[in-house]
Amino acid sequence: VLFLQSSRGKKKSGDVSMKIQRNECSKRSENVTLPAEVAGSTTDIIIVGAGVAGSALAYTLAMDGRRVHVIERDLTEPDRIVGELLQPGGYLKLIELGLEDCVNTIDAQQVYGYALYKDGKSNKVSYPLENFNSDVAGRSFHNGRFIQRMREKAASQSNVRLEQGTVTSLIEEKGIIKGVTYKTKTGQELTTYAPLTVVCDGCCSNFRRSLSKPNVSILVEIPSCFVGLILENCELPYKNHGHVILADPSPILFYPISSTEIRCLVDVPGQKVPSVNNGEMTNYLKTVVAPQIPRELFSAFMSAIDKGNIRTMTNRSMPAAPSPTPGALLLGDSFNMRHPLTGGGMTVALSDIVIIRDLLRPLGDLNDAPALCKYLKSFYTLRKPVASTINTLAGALYKVFCASPDPSRNELRQACFDYLSLGGGFTNGPIAILSGLNPRPLSLISHFFAVAIYGVGRLLLPFPSPKRMLIGARLILDASSIIFPIMKAEGVREMLFPATMPTHYTVQDLCLS
Numbered sequence: 103v104l105f106l107q108s109s110r111g112k113k114k115s116g117d118v119s120m121k122i123q124r125n126e127c128s129k130r131s132e133n134v135t136l137p138a139e140v141a142g143s144t145t146d147i148i149i150v151g152a153g154v155a156g157s158a159l160a161y162t163l164a165m166d167g168r169r170v171h172v173i174e175r176d177l178t179e180p181d182r183i184v185g186e187l188l189q190p191g192g193y194l195k196l197i198e199l200g201l202e203d204c205v206n207t208i209d210a211q212q213v214y215g216y217a218l219y220k221d222g223k224s225n226k227v228s229y230p231l232e233n234f235n236s237d238v239a240g241r242s243f244h245n246g247r248f249i250q251r252m253r254e255k256a257a258s259q260s261n262v263r264l265e266q267g268t269v270t271s272l273i274e275e276k277g278i279i280k281g282v283t284y285k286t287k288t289g290q291e292l293t294t295y296a297p298l299t300v301v302c303d304g305c306c307s308n309f310r311r312s313l314s315k316p317n318v319s320i321l322v323e324i325p326s327c328f329v330g331l332i333l334e335n336c337e338l339p340y341k342n343h344g345h346v347i348l349a350d351p352s353p354i355l356f357y358p359i360s361s362t363e364i365r366c367l368v369d370v371p372g373q374k375v376p377s378v379n380n381g382e383m384t385n386y387l388k389t390v391v392a393p394q395i396p397r398e399l400f401s402a403f404m405s406a407i408d409k410g411n412i413r414t415m416t417n418r419s420m421p422a423a424p425s426p427t428p429g430a431l432l433l434g435d436s437f438n439m440r441h442p443l444t445g446g447g448m449t450v451a452l453s454d455i456v457i458i459r460d461l462l463r464p465l466g467d468l469n470d471a472p473a474l475c476k477y478l479k480s481f482y483t484l485r486k487p488v489a490s491t492i493n494t495l496a497g498a499l500y501k502v503f504c505a506s507p508d509p510s511r512n513e514l515r516q517a518c519f520d521y522l523s524l525g526g527g528f529t530n531g532p533i534a535i536l537s538g539l540n541p542r543p544l545s546l547i548s549h550f551f552a553v554a555i556y557g558v559g560r561l562l563l564p565f566p567s568p569k570r571m572l573i574g575a576r577l578i579l580d581a582s583s584i585i586f587p588i589m590k591a592e593g594v595r596e597m598l599f600p601a602t603m604p605t606h607y608t609v610q611d612l613c614l615s
């Protein structure tokens with residue numbers, strides 16, 4: 103057992119300020135009988151997985167005085183091609199959680215917006231950061247370095263126990279999750295109990311099915327894969343910006359991950375990528391992708407291919423489908439995924455954690471399973487406007503940015519590229535959604551259809567021909583058929599009218615009830 107605990111933590115569990123806060127709601131726990139193991143437990147919350155979500159949650163709950171036991175399969179520094187660009191909205195959430203120093207000392211790079219490339223033309227689209235402090239911007243980094251910093255920060259709290267182990271099952275009794283069984287590094291099988299278990303075991307979650315609606319596995323879509331390379335000894339054409347190439351068949355991304363390295367992610371549609379082992383991938387990258395790369399990056403791109411460190415990762419998307427379960431909660435990618443084109447995953451996870459933290463704060467007694475369940479149901483509704491907007495944009499933009507033989511889809515793609523170059527609100531609105539600075543559902547819908555109308559207008563002016571009118575009509579249909587199914591899967595009512603949901607309780611409502 104690797105047990106990391108530090109004496110540097112400032113708050114101890116049950117300190118005076120926490121006791122005052124908790125008393126407000128503690129009456130609710132009367133008359134609830136608890137399983138003996140849970141009642142005697144010295145842990146308030148078990149967290150499964152210490153990735154982005156698990157580490158951030160552990161730290162923030164510990165700061166609120168909770169006793170947290172985190173079980174992570176592998177505590178060594180991850181080496182992955184995921185979660186490398188944190189949007190400015192995510193950075194704001196990091197500040198709210200007190201974790202902003204985790205991007206210091208890891209050679210993270212500030213990101214101020216994107217450069218979009220199409221058919222040799224490029225446009226710069228800056229994040230609308232004017233009204234924020236100068237340090238508010240996106241951050242890009244090595245994912246593993248960021249996660250290690252977050253784990254260290256969580257483990258520095260005296261009331262966090264971070265342990266290496268693989269959780270093998272959830273312990274359930276009479277419909278209530280009471281704890282988990284896990285295997286330690288040495289192969290010992292142990293059980294641990296707590297009134298709340300939060301599962302943050304990532305995109306390939308083993309526990310998603312037990313805590314979601316029965317149809318959850320059919321909701322997981324795999325629209326494409328990313329092929330990752332690291333470019334060295336070169337500069338991005340637009341310094342401190344992400345670069346999105348609207349390539350054929352689908353987008354290519356570049357962004358800095360340190361002061362000397364640039365990540366390249368090549369999207370390959372479908373579930374299969376050319377084989378790396380038999381050289382098909384090298385051939386694909388050199389013949390199909392390389393000719394579409396901006397010339398400033400071309401030779402570094404070719405060198406990266408020759409160097410051979412080619413990584414691949416499946417891109418999954420999955421709307422949240424929770425089945426509210428007393429004593430347990432899913433969070434992060436195990437709960438909800440979206441296409442990584444827009445780099446929204448960590449922002450959604452951190453935003454969810456802020457909501458959970460605020461909801462749990464007044465709940466003194468986590469052993470009150472019915473009250474806890476009510477709070478958790480409310481979480482599923484409160485998160486919807488932000489999470490669904492970021493998710494819907496990711497899915498819709500991926501579809502719009504892919505090349506297509508269909509003339510109306512190509513018009514929509516071109517209209518989107520040109521619309522984002524118009525400046526003012528036309529540029530700021532969509533990029534404020536993407537960056538997580540202002541992710542409002544109505545803004546998303548209005549900009550999405552404004553792009554479509556802009557595309558139709560260009561087709562009809564100055565003189566509409568029957569052919570162009572037909573393409574225009576199909577363009578509107580295409581736009582609708584892209585956005586509405588994603589919104590439907592996300593839940594239109596929760597997204598647009600969360601206050602009409604029976605489970606829409608604010609923290610104040612819950613405290614008063």
Ligand SMILES: Cc1cc2nc3c(=O)[nH]c(=O)nc-3n(C[C@H](O)[C@H](O)[C@H](O)COP(=O)(O)OP(=O)(O)OC[C@H]3O[C@@H](n4cnc5c(N)ncnc54)[C@H](O)[C@@H]3O)c2cc1C
Nearest residue numbers: 151153154155175185186187269304434435442445447448
């Ligand atoms: C190719 C790609 C690129 C991406 N790029 C970005 C980006 O640029 N920006 C962005 O915001 N998002 C991005 N994302 C999404 C982002 O990576 C995720 O949203 C984020 O990592 C989710 O965090 P998580 O904590 O839920 O999962 P993870 O960070 O994957 O953490 C899960 C943790 O659980 C542990 N674990 C798993 N099973 C067990 C078990 N049984 N017992 C104990 N521990 C266990 C794992 O070891 C791991 O540490 C990308 C995704 C992909 C696929």
